[in-house]
Amino acid sequence: MRSYPADANYGPEQLKADLEALTRQHSFVVAGSIGSSALGRSIPFFRLGTGPFRWHFNGACHANEWITSLLLMKFAKDYADSYASGASFWGKSANELFARCSLWIVPMLNPDGVELVQEGITEEHPFYSELLQWNRGSGRFHRWKANARGVDLNDQFPAFWEEERDRRAMPGPGPRDYSGKKPLSEPEAAALVEFTEQHDFHAVLSLHTQGEEIYWNYRGGEPKESREWADRMAKAAGYRSVYLEGSDAGYKDWFIDRFGRPGFTVEAGWGHNPLPAENAEELYDDIARLLAEALDCAPLD
Template identity: 55%
Template sequence: MELQWIIVQSGDTLSRIASAHHMTRALLAALNPEAAAQPYLFAGQMLRILPGTGRRYAVQPGENVGWIAERFGLNEKELRDANPEFANVEDWCGRCIHIPDSNGKTIVRLQGEYGYRELSRDVALLEKQYPFISTGTIGASVMGKAIPYVKIGEGPRHIHVNASVHANEWLTSAVIMRFIEEYARAYTDSVPWQQFRTERWMQETTLWVVPMVNPDGVELVQEGVINRHPHAKQLLAWNAGRPHFTHWKANIRGVDLNDQFPAHWEEEAARRGITSPGPRDYAGKAPLSEPEAKALAEWTEQHSFAAVVSLHSQGQEIYWNYRDLEPRESAPLSRRLARASGYKAVKLGGSDAGYKDWFIQQFRKPGFTVEVGLGVNPLPVEQFDDICVEVGLLLAELLSDGETGTEPLS
């Protein structure tokens, strides 16, 4: 197979391009070492690709398409669609074919980074696919991006989950979106989700999700400021001149959104000791000075949530307390969430101004910060499937809480 050339578009990354052309990121980088050495790709840059070099299979004598598809967890149509060049060939023996991902019907999937454009696409597709899912926005980011929410369920007990408050923790957005899709698909097919009855979740709870609180920051981490970013000069200055932003947690104005909430904000700002914008830990000039934090707080006040969860990474820990203001049920509930997920329930001190802190202080109801995965942010995408299971089981336990909660099937 001969090398081909493509032109990089705005928003493209090595991982996204590799995924789109069924290549590994390592192979794409090896074919384009100069581009791989850059912090980000330039729009207009040309890259060498070797398309279709992902998962390949040499068809053996006696094998037919249906047998190969079953072996790889596919149906025959999915396999044929992935190999259109052989559409009119009956016998595939001796041919090298492409094996697509077995989750071909899945809407939410990682194809390189999971950013704002992937999220926007998936929100629209989920709403179209599942009529009982509704969506809307809670407000807009500094740069004017709508911050979407997704709602599923019609029950009287309302639960809220948010993700990607910190920019380089974008994997949490894909995790919560995958849970929504799995829940919706199980309910549609009238089958349990991990032995839980989704029809009871639907009847007894309403789940409200804000999957990407910090869309500007996520975009910055993934795409940098190379392609005429309107805030490039200021961001580079705040980043000490470094062109790479993978360590960035703040919003586009260099404010840490999880230090923005009016729960002893002054003490948190003093404890951090950061007095100017930067990648992390700057609490801003005042609580709720940033539109993303303000929108989330105002939206939360408009609902009567029984409990909230803010997904972060990393550490596999669950923080459940705040200055002894949490209700009595928070501690035992945190232990149940820990058993379900395999994470550790931790009583945390010396921290203020987070979303969970403010929610507990304001409403005296259970609030949790859940640190998913292990490693350095952004977490490796190889952890995605495991984290989806862990977070899914944690949320299943939370959705099943209370006297009318859903019990797992015996």
């Protein structure tokens, strides 16, 4: 991974270029789109592996957590390179993992929000006036977590959505914590739900920042293996496996509630969001070990 200065950005254009390079280099990487963002921008996905166990990872649900997209892309390239060369991958056989798992990655769920955090706003933006108002008149969007319509995408999923809306008590759009007018009102969240149901994933993992924690439970609906898997991932990365209460309407909450299968939220790194890009190399060592361990959790049959 090349070094990134603290003020470097990894946004939709960088992601597009890296994904094109990855699919050019490795013909076995299958790419596509899960749908479009609020501003009509494509939300890409790609698949690695051919195995029967269907894993899903996603990143950059929150705009100022865009470093998760960089981490996922680096992980995917290293995984693909290891498979192509027959090399070991973080102490595991990439060939064996490919044969056990089909991994579907959505590296940047919230491209509009990421662009807003990194590039700011101009008068040409479709929501220029509204965004300035929602951001309390400030032209700095470095703390922005929401999508382009001021909705927090990780409060959008139909898993006790009303309780999370009331807990957040946000009256309208803003930088964070506004749940929207109803579940799945935002195209990004709706596209991810449709994508998940279409592929009937066996397990999912959402990569966020920060805190070095893994959340694995939801209202008692998680299967018995969830804690064991979380403990394994936490040990691999030096993170903490945490039993979380008092939170609803997130993606992993909905997945556990809907399917009764393992779902995880991983809070990468430590500090204040957005974590600087210069931290990416240090973060990657932990996250790559964690994600490789996640793949290795998949049953052999």
